[in-house]
Amino acid sequence: MTLFERTKKLSKQKGWNLQTTAEKAGLSKNAIYNWKTKEPSKVSLKAVADVLGVSSDYLSGKTNDLNENKKEIDLKDAKHEILSYGGKPISDEDWAVIKRILESGISE
DSSP states (O other): OOHHHHHHHHHHHTTOOHHHHHHHTTOOTTTGGGGGTSOOOHHHHHHHHHHHTSOHHHHHTSOOOTTTTOOOOOGGGHHHHOOEETTEEOOHHHHHHHHHHHHHHHHO
16 A cells, blocks of 8 residues: 555545645645655655654555554653643643543553
8 A cells, every 4th residue: 555545544534535634734735645656755744644643654654553653651651741632731630630530440
């Protein structure tokens, strides 16, 4: 499967067309269509991969592992990794609730 085909398939799974995917990645509307004949820049490839929730290597076909670039985050350190939600900082009170919910699921 080519880069273009993989991008199209992943976009469709999200309910998007390629123009929507490109716009969400901060690219011009028809940028991804150019990938049929031209290799994208690393910056463009990463932007689209991030929007689609996969690694650049997965998108370009270098690996079939969807989780290759995902790292585990220890709950104790999670607040430092999760900086905001909806563009707003997570308050200490909200973080305490989130932590209790997550910890209750772990202990069962």
